[in-house]
Amino acid sequence: MNIDDATFLEHFESMSSIGATPNGGVERQAGSPADGQTRQWFRGLMEALGFQVRQDSIGNQFALLEFDPSLPWVGVGSHLDSQPRGGRFDGAYGVLAGAHAAARLRKQTDSKFNIAVINWFNEEGGRFPPSMMGSSVFTKKLRVEDALRVTDATGVSVGDALASMSATGDFALELAAYVEVHIEQGRRLEAAGIQIGIVDSTWGAEKFTCQVRGDQGHTAATMLEDRHDALFGGALVVAAAREVAEQFSDEQATVNSACGEFHVSPNSPVVVPSQVDLRVDFRSADRERLTRAVAEFRKRVDEAAARAKVEIDLTPEHSWPAQEYDAAGIELAKSAADSLGLSHTVLKTLSGHDSTNVKDVAPTIFLFVPSVEGISHNERELTSDEDMLAGVAMVTEVLRRILNGEYV
Missing domain, CATH: 3.40.630.10 (Zn peptidases)
Structure with missing residues (x-):
């Protein structure tokens, strides 16, 4: 050959x-x-x-x-x-x-x-x-x-x-x-x-599984103040990941973040979701900057849980240092x-x-x-x-x- x-x-x-x-x-x-x-x-x-x-x-x-x-x-x-x-x-x-x-x-x-x-x-x-x-x-x-x-x-x-x-x-x-x-x-x-x-x-990486638990409800009959909307909580997590990455990036070093593999339950057009599972990762060549970014993200996750009136578990899945x-x-x-x-x-x-x-x-x-x-x-x-x-x-x-x- x-x-x-x-x-x-x-x-x-x-x-x-x-x-x-x-x-x-x-x-x-x-x-x-x-x-x-x-x-x-x-x-x-x-x-x-x-x-x-x-x-x-x-x-x-x-x-x-x-x-x-x-x-x-x-x-x-x-x-x-x-x-x-x-x-x-x-x-x-x-x-x-x-x-x-x-x-x-x-x-x-x-x-x-x-x-x-x-x-x-x-x-x-x-x-x-x-x-x-x-x-x-x-x-x-x-x-x-x-x-x-x-x-x-x-x-x-x-x-x-x-x-x-x-x-x-x-x-x-x-x-x-x-x-x-x-x-x-x-x-x-x-x-x-x-x-x-x-x-x-x-680059160093920190990967997490994230589970957001709320309570299923009717999208029309359940008022906003009564909702425990897992998807809203998940959306706040996604936004927090992006905003934290931007916050800790500058001309000296960069932090990247990503969210993916969403699973929404029950995933019906007329039901407030009761659970969302997703994955989140942060990456940077700067070890200290990555550590600070992840700490800030955890804080933002707690704030998201309170705002959406849900429970959020953030579990480390996979990591490696720079x-x-x-x-x-x-x-x-x-x-x-x-x-x-x-x-x-x-x-x-x-x-x-x-x-x-x-x-x-x-x-x-x-x-x-x-x-x-x-x-x-x-x-x-x-x-x-x-x-x-x-x-x-x-x-x-x-x-x-x-x-x-x-x-x-």
């Missing part, structure tokens, strides 16, 4: 046809039939390239190129699942780029490492929270038993969804290093005309980009990725390629062929240097 640039683009189009949506995106939520089809496509590709494919207890896929059983493993990859009506580049590009980089190096002589191309299960968390589930289990931040019990909105568990795809096994390995390339999901690289972003740190990536890996990536004649800059990742978990257990190099207009988690998500191919070349060179023993 050819592993040149033209073949990469052909493979990308083939992969993107699975779960394709009418407006150019994909719908491949974790554990869905489309996710299962993509996993089978990935298996077929990697086996055709001479790799062995294995699965672990949470459904992470490992395509293995073993030069010598005694050698440690370097991982490269990302994820194949998507958001609802998501883009075809987010995650999937990184898996395929890693696969082609590894395939281009499969005849490497005197390699110091074996290679595992990894498809992490359920990075997106759109169907089964939390996000980054597969890499969280891999890094022992989440117990596999707890992850398997998580259910979606219809009551289907992660364990059942994985079983429906025959997607679990007993494989395990330890990583000595990890490389991931991802679309930026922002407009910094595109705006600056730069080809490669080298990530030096994460943390740095390995300094030696950043320098190696800079040198690799220079050798390829690729323009590059150092920047932070606003979003969470599997690399943000893996960096805590293995030296990790995380790379970005440009996103057109910064659009992501949207069918209009786009990265040019030229930028995708530059990213493949970059991952190949970084991985080659690791195999030669230049990193760890």
Whole structure:
């Protein structure tokens, strides 16, 4: 099988046809039939390239190129699942780029490492929270038993969804290093005309589940002063999240906030809602600023509960601090980009990725390629062929240097 640039683009189009949506995106939520089809496509590709494919207890896929059983493993990859009506580049590009980089190096002589191309299960968390589930289990931040019990909105568990795809096994390995390339999901690289972003740190994140409990009533007959309107309380929470983020953002640092996944009960046009469930998250590169913003938000939630005459429970769900990536890996990536004649800059990742978990257990190099207009988690998500191919070349060179023993 050819592993040149033209073949990469052909493979990308083939992969993107699975779960394709009418407006150019994909719908491949974790554990869905489309996710299962993509996993089978990935298996077929990697086996055709001479790799062995294995699965672990949470459904992470490992395509293995073993030069010598005694050698440690370097991982490269990302994820194949998507958001609802998501883009075809987010995650999937990184898996395929890693696969082609590894395939281009499969005849490497005197390699110091074996290679595992990894498809992490359920990075997106759109169907089964939390996000980054597969890499969280891999890094022992989440117990596999707890992850398997998580259910979606219809009551289907992660364990059942994985079983429906025959997607679990007993494989395990330890990583000595990890490389991931991802679309930026922002407009910094595109705006600056730069080809490669080298990530030096994460933003911190604090995620919450929020339950607002009121009392069901008639929308016409129940007077405003008598209402315990859960949706009104939820709306005040949403407004507070946005206003607090704006309050704590300035020219020195930014706080981002978001609210999503609303469930309104009973969701009737003539009933004052009795309960609203939603998710809220705050993110910032400034740890102290993030802490102050969350404290102010909690205060505003209490005020919302009093104003709407409802009860509001705000429960921490998932968090990670702003943390740095390995300094030696950043320098190696800079040198690799220079050798390829690729323009590059150092920047932070606003979003969470599997690399943000893996960096805590293995030296990790995380790379970005440009996103057109910064659009992501949207069918209009786009990265040019030229930028995708530059990213493949970059991952190949970084991985080659690791195999030669230049990193760890």
